[in-house]
Amino acid sequence: MRPFTYERPADVRSAVAAAAGRPDAAYLGGGTNLVDLMRLGVATPRTLVDVTRISSRAIEETGGGLLIGAGVRNGDLAADPLVRRAQPLLARAVLEGASGQIRNMATVAGNLLQRTRCPYFQDVTKPCNKRLPGSGCPARTGDHRNLAILGHSEHCVATHPSDMAVALAALDALVHVEGPGGARTVPMPGLHRLPGDEPDRDTVLAPGELITAVEVPHLPFAARSRYRKVRDRASFAFAVVSVAAALDVAGGVVRDCRIALGGVAHAPWRAEAAEAALRGAAATPEEFARAADAELARSSPLPRNAFKAPLLRNVLVRTLTDLAEPAGFAESEPVETP
């Protein structure tokens, strides 16, 4: 690990000042991703600005929704009664990620900004455009089984690994940011970029910008929402594909819906084509399949991850079908762990 200095600023303003104009400084949340990447030599900050003690750990109800502090631990977020009642989809997505130990340490901001799990990105002996711009992308022709089928570029086919971000992208969350240039909010989806020809940039955040909170607007049909994740083992694995969906059905017709997909793109993928196909359509498996196909028409799977397209189609159709049928919805509720 490269030597670095460790700073514990007294408040948000001094944290931003500590990182301003220093591209080699990094904010430290729970450290569950950054400490790992530093040990691997993938991240080499000269200064760590520990923000855990100054980041808000509050979850508040505002007029229009929930305001979640950037320092809220993933475990506390998933267990929070307010979140579970108002945004069960979010609580579920967080609970489906990582392990109890990791969720106890990981923060909301760190979860959003965790880096890809592409094996070449994590291996400093390999080329990788994301880690070392211009060095190439061995994943394109190599191991990309778990990488993107949507929105990738010739320069990078990585996926964003966060489950929580998929739920937030479906829920139109707003990310509150404080930076050297002042405060602003960044809408989800929109925080994470597609790789294009700058795969080293995961997000639209400018250097030194600090996430302070995430705002999740109230969704009238949040009670009928679901996060469904497919992974290589029953628990404690990143998504192969995942679906965050909320459905508003009346008289057998889809009035409104929110759909975001995980494990398939460089950013949590808001399924706009599927949503457009569904609004006003009959709430039937046939229409759900038509919507899934509309979304997948935009996909370009790679040789070794082509299985993700039919898998995603099946998971999406099944999730929407469950949501449309109250009985099926209750029955397929996953194991609850406190």
Next chain:
Amino acid sequence: MRVSLTVNGRHRTADDVWEGESLLYVLRERLGLPGSKNACEQGECGSCTVYLDGLPVCACLVAAGQAESREVRTVEGLAGDGRLDPVQEAFTECGAVQCGFCTPGLVVQAHDLLNRTPRPTDAQIREALAGNLCRCTGYEKILDAVRLAATRKAATP
């Protein structure tokens, strides 16, 4: 840098800690507490599980500075009054120990589960222990041990 923290109820200080050291390293190499094990160093195996401010975490991913002024409880701090904790007793009785490397982490994680969920279902035990890998694949005995500990704890108020 100097790191001061409370470990198993005692105030401890470690000097000349390098910023890049983990809490796990500080516990094992500086404070003489080798119970928590150093295995994957990536948060994947749970062998280094310790309580940090009352919540189990992977000590390998906690930077030393993050532990400043905080409260740590390791597997060495579970037994009391010369008696093993019921979880530890159950692990030895059920033979839930093979090579033993994963055991301290599993014991801490199971200890936390039973504090929050005294009568867990099998599905809850599996989910709670999902972050602890046993390379000897001794999971059946480990499940037996957690069930036994739960029964014992329920019987003794």
